[in-house]
Amino acid sequence: xxxxxxxxxxxxxxxxxxxxxxxxxxxxxxxxxxxxxxxxxxxxxxxxxxxxxxxxxxxxxxxxxxxxxxxxxxxxxxxxxxxxxxxxxxxxxxxxxxxxxxxxxxxxxxxxxxxxxxxxxxxxxxxxxxxxxxxxxxxxxxxxxxxxxxxxxxxxxxxxxxxxxxxxxxxxxxxxxxxxxxxxxxxxxxxxxxxxxxxxxxxxxxxxxxxxxxxxxxxxxxxxxxxxxxxxxxxxxxxxxxxxxxxxxxxxxxxxxxxx
Amino acid sequence: xxxxxxxxxxxxxxxxxxxxxxxxxxxxxxxxxxxxxxxxxxxxxxxxxxxxxxxxxxxxxxxxxxxxxxxxxxxxxxxxxxxxxxxxxxxxxxxxxxxxxxxxxxxxxxxxxxxxxxxxxxxxxxxxxxxxxxxxxxxxxxxxxxxxxxxxxxxxx
Numbered sequence: 001x002x003x004x005x006x007x008x009x010x011x012x013x014x015x016x017x018x019x020x021x022x023x024x025x026x027x028x029x030x031x032x033x034x035x036x037x038x039x040x041x042x043x044x045x046x047x048x049x050x051x052x053x054x055x056x057x058x059x060x061x062x063x064x065x066x067x068x069x070x071x072x073x074x075x076x077x078x079x080x081x082x083x084x085x086x087x088x089x090x091x092x093x094x095x096x097x098x099x100x101x102x103x104x105x106x107x108x109x110x111x112x113x114x115x116x117x118x119x120x121x122x123x124x125x126x127x128x129x130x131x132x133x134x135x136x137x138x139x140x141x142x143x144x145x146x147x148x149x150x151x152x153x154x155x156x157x158x159x160x161x162x163x164x165x166x167x168x169x170x171x172x173x174x175x176x177x178x179x180x181x182x183x184x185x186x187x188x189x190x191x192x193x194x195x196x197x198x199x200x201x202x203x204x205x206x207x208x209x210x211x212x213x214x215x216x217x218x219x220x221x222x223x224x225x226x227x228x229x230x231x232x233x234x235x236x237x238x239x240x241x242x243x244x245x246x247x248x249x250x251x252x253x254x255x256x257x258x259x260x
Numbered sequence: 261x262x263x264x265x266x267x268x269x270x271x272x273x274x275x276x277x278x279x280x281x282x283x284x285x286x287x288x289x290x291x292x293x294x295x296x297x298x299x300x301x302x303x304x305x306x307x308x309x310x311x312x313x314x315x316x317x318x319x320x321x322x323x324x325x326x327x328x329x330x331x332x333x334x335x336x337x338x339x340x341x342x343x344x345x346x347x348x349x350x351x352x353x354x355x356x357x358x359x360x361x362x363x364x365x366x367x368x369x370x371x372x373x374x375x376x377x378x379x380x381x382x383x384x385x386x387x388x389x390x391x392x393x394x395x396x397x398x399x400x401x402x403x404x405x406x407x408x409x410x411x412x413x414x415x416x417x
């Protein structure tokens with residue numbers, strides 16, 4: 001009984017390490033074949049178009065509404081202390097530091113990550129990837145690397161757009177709806193947000209999330225069993241793993257960047 | 261033709277991202293108030309800097325004229341050495357004095373420069389010796405309690 005439990009624990013640990021090593025090898029493989037993909041920038045720009053441009057609408061709408069809601073919620077609490085001018089810096093800091101990169105990455109996993117996994121999984125199921133190998137075309141270089149870099153380029157852009165739109169949303173609520181003083185709103189924001197500390201870390205965060213989400217999506221699609229059921233399961237796994245990765249990485253990076 | 265249209269859209273997408281970052285830096289952030297003009301450095305010694313932090317503003321008559329640079333501790337004099345990066349456009353007399361002030365009751369701390377009357381101006385590397393430390397709230401409360409206690413004694417006599 002105890003032996004069986006130990007055996008199961010050992011197997012889980014071994015499989016975990018094995019999967020981690022496998023993913024790391026796949027990641028370095030992807031990086032190794034990336035220069036080849038950069039020699040054909042049209043492939044990457046096609047993917048930026050597919051991953052980025054088509055995710056813009058959902059990013060802008062979510063950003064706007066997150067900003068609107070933040071403005072309303074902070075106002076309710078700040079008015080009790082008579083500190084409603086702080087609304088600007090509070091919404092801007094929470095959007096730029098945390099919500100912008102994280103919520104965009106979660107949306108990105110749902111909107112772009114799933115489609116990448118499904119696409120690659122179906123390519124594999126239809127043996128298109130094997131066909132490429134038969135024609136001496138490296139599928140990692142031709143299929144995976146452009147999608148990876150497309151995602152890595154698109155994600156910081158989307159996160160920046162999300163934060164900017166969110167700030168405009170909180171501006172609409174604060175100044176137009178709750179008639180806060182416009183000058184105080186912006187000047188408090190400018191006093192609170194530091195370009196090097198906040199904006200640059202926000203971009204670094206979204207860049208890391210872009211790598212994490214896109215790689216998870218590609219890895220899951222590429223390693224799905226070529227059956228319809230497993231492609232579906234891989235798509236689900238992409239969303240779950242990528243979201244958890246984003247949240248975990250966000251905690252680590254916040255701890256490194258914003259604690260003194 | 262199809263490829264060209266995609267490239268245009270991707271270009272617009274990336275430009276939108278650049279515009280968003282610019283908006284965050286200039287409108288939401290402090291990029292517009294960061295000065296890229298030349299600065300000169302003067303140092304001040306304080307007995308107590310309170311909660312002063314690097315990058316805090318240096319103000320004269322309420323106008324930002326520079327930023328706090330490094331803050332270090334001198335174990336010979338047991339004082340804090342604060343270097344100030346002052347904007348080259350603003351010159352101050354040699355006998356100017358420094359004060360650590362607080363914006364509002366709970367606001368951030370900043371340094372105020374009180375201009376003196378000397379005909380010579382401060383130059384790079386100068387040290388300002390006339391300084392006034394930060395007001396520490398605990399000290400104020402202590403003083404208040406002592407003075408109240410002393411008053412009570414006087415009253416009872």
